[in-house]
Amino acid sequence: MTSRLDLFIDRMVSQRACLDFAIAETAVMQGPVFELGLGNGRTYHHMRNRIRSRNIYVFERAVASHPDSTPPEEFTILGDVNATLPETLSRMGAVASLIHADLGGHNREKNDIFARKVSPLIEPLLAPGGMMVSSDRMYFADLAEVPLPEGAVPERCFVYQKPHG
């Protein structure tokens, strides 16, 4: 039987595989990267490590990350994503080259309700060709689900892409 440790390892390994893939696929794009939910900052640390020439904005209610992995203030967008995502859209437009979300808690049902709610707020922020990586299944109107890269475990991570122009 699969243990919670097995599931967790699959989720982390898949998250890294999908992120590395989406970072490479969008490397020619100039637009910023959005990290939704900072948590303790491990994934942000990873993205900062692999993304060289794009700004990374972090959306978070309240920053409580490891000191190594705390974003600069000018790239931190504090508040509830239900408010900050639409605000960012009116300020910046459809600019994001990559959006990553690991919003999920332990409760699958709650995660799914939340995913349905934020999907329409995330979708318009992506530039044409931009990608979205999520630990939960999302509900987008016009993004295509992209086949998972090698090393990712089905259902543990999801990759989406906005059609090119």
Place this chain on the structure above:
Amino acid sequence: MTSRLDLFIDRMVSQRACLDFAIAETAVMQGPVFELGLGNGRTYHHMRNRIRSRNIYVFERAVASHPDSTPPEEFTILGDVNATLPETLSRMGAVASLIHADLGGHNREKNDIFARKVSPLIEPLLAPGGMMVSSDRMYFADLAEVPLPEGAVPERCFVYQKPHG
């Protein structure tokens, strides 16, 4: 460069590989298994899943685990391990077939100080042939360091064994 996400994945994967190895190596033993530090209970869930005929006692200051992964009260030893480990030794003797510890926080130096402090409290609890799996290097007088199993990353996990009788 290695990111904090990379390190974390290596640590979790190594922990599982070392645990599965030590569970198999000690499977013929009857003595209980001790889990030092429950955290959110993922590793306990994994051990309960793979260990069929041994009792698993959990040592923890205060239980705050996922509901799926909370040990029964009679197998929970509440309190500071500096007190509960010696108490358990006087009550049960050198009985443990396997002890697992993931006591570490984010601070390497603090982890090392703590490892030096608890090592002499852990060592006498093991039965002859019993094994200890730790995410930090431990400081034992008479336990042998066991070569890591396949899949474990050096320095991310450590396995020790008390000499057979």
